[in-house]
Amino acid sequence: MTVSARGALREKTPSESTRALVLPGRRQSRHSGSGWRRTPSVLRGIGGWRSVVWVAPALALLIVFVYFPLVQNIWLSFFSWSVFNPTPEFVGTANFVHAAQDPIFWRALFNNVAYAVVSIIFQVGAAFVLAALIEEFVRGRARAVLRAIYFIPSAISITVAGLLFYFIYQPQSGILDVALQHLGLGSWAQSWLGQDSTAIWAIIMMSQWQGFGYTTLLYSVAIQRIPRDLYDAADLDGVGPFSRIRHVTLPLVREMSTLLIIVTISGAFQVFNEVMVMTAGGPNNSSQVLGTWLYRSGFINNQFGYAAAIATVIFVITVALAILQMWINQRRRVEW
Amino acid sequence: MRRKATTLLGGAALVTVLVLSGCVSSSGGNDSGSAQDLSKVTYKGTITMVNKFSDPTTSKFFPAMAKAFEKLHPGVTVNVQQTSDQAYKDKIKVLASSNSIPDIYFTWAGSYAKQFIDAGLAVNLTSQIGPGTAWGKTLAPSAVKAGEYGGKYYGIPIDLDAKFMLYNKKIFADNGVSVPTSLDGLLNTCKTLESKGIDPVAFGNLYGWPALHYVTQLNAYNVPAATLNADYYAKHGTFTNSGYVKSLQQFKTILDSCVVNGSKTDGVNDTDAMASFNTAKAAMYYDEWVGFGQITGQIAKDGWGIFKLPSAAGSSGDTGTLAGAPDLFLINSKSKNAPLAVAFMKFVVSKKNAQIQQTVMTGYPSPVLGSLTANNASPQSIDALKAVNSASGLAIWLDTVTPAPVASAFLAGGEALINGSQSPQQVMKSVQQAAKSGGE
Numbered sequence: 001m002t003v004s005a006r007g008a009l010r011e012k013t014p015s016e017s018t019r020a021l022v023l024p025g026r027r028q029s030r031h032s033g034s035g036w037r038r039t040p041s042v043l044r045g046i047g048g049w050r051s052v053v054w055v056a057p058a059l060a061l062l063i064v065f066v067y068f069p070l071v072q073n074i075w076l077s078f079f080s081w082s083v084f085n086p087t088p089e090f091v092g093t094a095n096f097v098h099a100a101q102d103p104i105f106w107r108a109l110f111n112n113v114a115y116a117v118v119s120i121i122f123q124v125g126a127a128f129v130l131a132a133l134i135e136e137f138v139r140g141r142a143r144a145v146l147r148a149i150y151f152i153p154s155a156i157s158i159t160v161a162g163l164l165f166y167f168i169y170q171p172q173s174g175i176l177d178v179a180l181q182h183l184g185l186g187s188w189a190q191s192w193l194g195q196d197s198t199a200i201w202a203i204i205m206m207s208q209w210q211g212f213g214y215t216t217l218l219y220s221v222a223i224q225r226i227p228r229d230l231y232d233a234a235d236l237d238g239v240g241p242f243s244r245i246r247h248v249t250l251p252l253v254r255e256m257s258t259l260l261i262i263v264t265i266s267g268a269f270q271v272f273n274e275v276m277v278m279t280a281g282g283p284n285n286s287s288q289v290l291g292t293w294l295y296r297s298g299f300i301n302n303q304f305g306y307a308a309a310i311a312t313v314i315f316v317i318t319v320a321l322a323i324l325q326m327w328i329n330q331r332r333r334v335e336w
Numbered sequence: 337m338r339r340k341a342t343t344l345l346g347g348a349a350l351v352t353v354l355v356l357s358g359c360v361s362s363s364g365g366n367d368s369g370s371a372q373d374l375s376k377v378t379y380k381g382t383i384t385m386v387n388k389f390s391d392p393t394t395s396k397f398f399p400a401m402a403k404a405f406e407k408l409h410p411g412v413t414v415n416v417q418q419t420s421d422q423a424y425k426d427k428i429k430v431l432a433s434s435n436s437i438p439d440i441y442f443t444w445a446g447s448y449a450k451q452f453i454d455a456g457l458a459v460n461l462t463s464q465i466g467p468g469t470a471w472g473k474t475l476a477p478s479a480v481k482a483g484e485y486g487g488k489y490y491g492i493p494i495d496l497d498a499k500f501m502l503y504n505k506k507i508f509a510d511n512g513v514s515v516p517t518s519l520d521g522l523l524n525t526c527k528t529l530e531s532k533g534i535d536p537v538a539f540g541n542l543y544g545w546p547a548l549h550y551v552t553q554l555n556a557y558n559v560p561a562a563t564l565n566a567d568y569y570a571k572h573g574t575f576t577n578s579g580y581v582k583s584l585q586q587f588k589t590i591l592d593s594c595v596v597n598g599s600k601t602d603g604v605n606d607t608d609a610m611a612s613f614n615t616a617k618a619a620m621y622y623d624e625w626v627g628f629g630q631i632t633g634q635i636a637k638d639g640w641g642i643f644k645l646p647s648a649a650g651s652s653g654d655t656g657t658l659a660g661a662p663d664l665f666l667i668n669s670k671s672k673n674a675p676l677a678v679a680f681m682k683f684v685v686s687k688k689n690a691q692i693q694q695t696v697m698t699g700y701p702s703p704v705l706g707s708l709t710a711n712n713a714s715p716q717s718i719d720a721l722k723a724v725n726s727a728s729g730l731a732i733w734l735d736t737v738t739p740a741p742v743a744s745a746f747l748a749g750g751e752a753l754i755n756g757s758q759s760p761q762q763v764m765k766s767v768q769q770a771a772k773s774g775g776e
Contacts, residue, residue, distance in 0.1 A: 083433035084455035166542075170608070171600040193542065194603025196757050280543050283602040283751035284758070299426050301740045302451070 070315065076308035083302065095309035105310065108288040111200045115207070115289065116268035122208040123215045124260045128253065130212075131219030132245045147220055150213035158210070162277030165206040169193050193279055196286035203278045203287055207271070215260055222256035223249055258329040265325070266318040290314050374464055377675040380411035384438035385680075386431070387416070387665070388424035393629070393698040400696060401684045414680060432457065439671040440681060445482040445491065445661040446737030447569065452666055453485050459667040459674050462489045464682075471682055478730050479662040479703035491664035492681050495693075495700040497626050498660025498724050499549050501645050502716075506638035507534060507619040515641070519586060519648040526594035529619050537594040538618035540604035547587065547750035548734040548743075550622065550645070553659035554583035556731035557647040561654045568737045573771045575742075575764060579652055584753055584760035586648060591754060594620070602755045625660065625720045629699030642716050644723060656728030661736070662703055745770035 077095055079088035099105045134146055153161070168175045169192035177189035192202040226249065234244050272291035275281060281288040281296060288296070290310055298307030385402075389395055395418055402414035417438070419427050424442065431437045437457055443449040452458050465472045465480060466489040472480055476496060483491020501522075503515065511532055516522040526536035541547045555564060558579035567573030591598035601609075613621035614633040622645065623631070631640060647655040667677050683689065690707030693700065701708050701717055708721050724730070735743045749763030758766075 083429045084451055084457075166605065169603065171603045172597060172608075191597075191600035191603035191755070194600050195755055196752075199603075282542075282544050282748065283755055284748045296744065299429055301744060302429075 073308050073311050073315075076305060077312045078305075079308075080303075080305045082304055088305070091305065095306045096313075098306055099309055099313065104285045104288055104293055105290075107285060108290045108293040109313075111287065111289045112269050112271070114200065115204050115271055116265045118204050118208065119211065119264045119268050120261060123211045123264050124257060127212055127215035127260075128219050128250070128257065131216045131223055132249050134216075135220060135223045136241050136245060136249075147217055150216045152213065153210045154214035154217075156210065158273045159277055161206060161210050162274065165202070165209075166193070166278065169202050194283055196284055199279050199283060199287040200289075203274050206278065207274050211264075211267075215264075218260065219253060219256060222253040226252045254329065258325055262322050262325050265321050269314050269318045372674045374459070374461070374675050374678050377679045379409040379676065379679070381673050381676060382413040382415065383440065383671070383673050383677045383680060384415040384417065385440040385665075386424075386427065386438045387418055387442040388421045389442075389697070390418040390420050390423075394700060397693055397697040398684070400692065401680075401689060404689075405680055405683050408683075412676065412680075435670070437668045437670070439668050439673055439677040440665055441668065443491070443664050443666050444733070444736040445664055446732040447739050447743075448736040449483070449491055449664055449666065450485055450569065453490050456669055457666070458490045459669045459671070459678075460488045460490060461492065461667065461678065464678055465489050465492060471685075474687065474704055475685070476703045476705060476724065478724055478727065482661050482730060482732065483664050490666055492666070492685060493662035493664055493703040494685065495626065495663050495697075496660075496703050496721070496724055497624055497662055498658045498720060498727075498730065499553060499622060499624055499645070500642040500720060500723070501537075501620055502613060502623050502631065502640055502642055503620045504613070504616055504618075504635060504638050505641055507616065515643045516646050518646050519590075522646050523589065523593045526590075530594075530596070535596045535612060535618040537590070537620045537622070538609035538612035539591070539595045539598070539601050539622070540606045540609035541601045541751065541754055542603060542605045544747040544751050545733075545735055546606050546609075546622070547754060548746055549624075549659060550587045550590065551583055551746065551750060552731050552734040552737075553645045553657075554586050555580060555653070555734065556657040556659065557651040557653045557655050558582045558586070559653045561657070561729070564653070564731075567771070568732075570771075571739065571774050573738075573742065575768050575771050580764050580767070581760045584749075584763055587750075588753055588760065599754060599756055602751050625701065625717070625724075626699045628714065628716055628720070631716075640716065642719055642723070654728055657731045658723060658727035658729075659731045659733070660724070661730055661732040663700075739771075739774065741770045741774060742767060 076088065078090060078092060080091045080094070081088040130150070134143055138146060156164075171177060171189070171191035171194060174192075176192065180186060180189045190198065192198050230248055230252070231244060234248050239247065270291060271289050272295070275287055275289050275292045276295075279287045281292045285293075290313065294307045294310040294314070297303045297310060385398065387398060389398060398416045398418065402416050405414055406412055415438075428437070428441060428443075431441075432452070432455070437452075441452075443452060449458075461483075463469065465475070465483070467473075467477070467480065472489075475493060479493035479496055480489065483489055483493060507529070508514065511529060511534070513525045513528050516525050529536040539546065559567075559577045560579070563577050563579075567575050567577075591601070595601060609618070609621060610623070610627070610630060612618040613623075614631060614635050616634045616638055644658060665681060667674055667681070671677055685702070685704060687704050687707055690702035690704040691712065693702045694707065694712045701713065701721070708717060710718060713721075731737075734746055738746065745767045746763075749758060749766055752758035753760060753763050
């Protein structure tokens, strides 16, 4: 980490970042006494055979309950199969072709992408702004109270939140429509969950309300970990509060931002409960997301091979996005 | 976020169970009979039942029956597993795929039950419950008929259910309207009530099925029974009869004429509609018989009655049909104790225990003949019983009578029709496509 004359932080170059990434591993090996140069390359990062023994139970559980189902699911996506026809019939890529020709699949994919974009704006972008403002301008007990207020929605179960927002969106007596009418915007009032064009957006906004406080809290924790002397140095250089947020806080919470972006995007592609509770994918399949369409295809329509193909698509998208994001972050890593 | 991860892991585990079971399962074929002689019962061993009656208002009945049966037959153990309605749909498919369906299991009537029968997972009970048998004679014929497939009887009815228009007697009397006997009469009633500032019919379609209940009844009125059966039960029905479009048009007319803000009702929950009726805000509400127990509040003071959704003049279907179907149980054809399972169900669905069902299983009238009397049932239930007994047949719910892809198309189409994004013709076109592809 380098502090410039104006107190702002300079990002490391790729080569510096690479060195910074290697160093912790070296230190860890030396402390274990095994000497990292003699350790097989595969084990170098995790500290030798003894570490493998310690992580073996967790690894075994992961293999059985995560990776094995994953591989099985990919295998199943090339078969036509239902619970009443226990012999899967190999159909090649037919399930993927079916998905490509299925308008509801594309609608669901669009809804997931919309979910991800809006979630990044609110649960990463706006959450950072809010956390930075709280940490920068609010002091003492008020700060703790604000954190708690923002966090409360995250502690509410999705079923309760769904019910709560149903009453907000209800077209006849819902708070939202009533408020719009009182504000002279009665023409904007509508059946938020009952229109093809608004249902998914209404669900997405409920999800933001629920997830926003949690990510704000995570950002607050990340901001508190930033050494105060960096802010002091910035103060000495006469940097204003908003510049401090931009040039000190923002770069130093980049790892948290990366984590939140990955979690938010993968969460947006795995969304299920919110939609099932609010609309079950309706009206007219307009609020289907990949998760609910997968469920409906498998458990309702009995097309388990097709459901597996949708699951495979979700997996590929989320893994690709996670790898891309991690790659970008490693190239622009900041340490102190 | 943790919840999402848990959901994903849970889903993955579920898929694993399905996949693994798919690999090892050996069930299949179309053998729907049991090799065992159902009349020879050995009262020894364990039988298992799985059902969807975990709701607090219904959950006590089957465990109580199991306990009573075990007391009567000391060598017998009856395990009862109960889940919610939604969870049951997942559970039974996981059990089917892993070849571990219990001895007795719940099913909805129609194609939903047929898929188990076609897969050879149900015992042919014609000799036990068919018309003319000792047990069959004790049950409502329409309920027994709902468990018949291809001339054989598989389903054991556990309740009676049908759909009726409920009406507020005080509102009707105060506004000088009488019970309508035709579709035009219903529309005129709605017009009169609306002109006096009263919501004529309460309706909410947030999850899609309430619209299908109207369409179930209207399809029966407008499509000849033979065509209806051919389309509903075939793997690739045609759904080209003009009566289907007519039914959707009539439903839309009812919605436009009788429901305030009808086009917005995709965003309204059915329970809110019921609340409107209960609080006398709306004059009518289309409800299932099994829901009568929830009609309380102001409506109880005003008084309420029921009538069958009226048909239009000149309808080409069977206007004597009533929308509804009992819930059924099937006996697993792979059960090692099928005779004992049948004996247990005979014990449960008997006149003696029907009395207990009336009190313990709120709102689920027993299909046993004579079990429902003025002493143990509401006047509305007695009227409903009369209507069921006088109906020429029961029209099974559209979302369970048709194959799943067709049901899904009707469900989405009903919602689209309500919010105006599709016309009746467009809805039927998507239904025809779903039927043609059969989900393949």
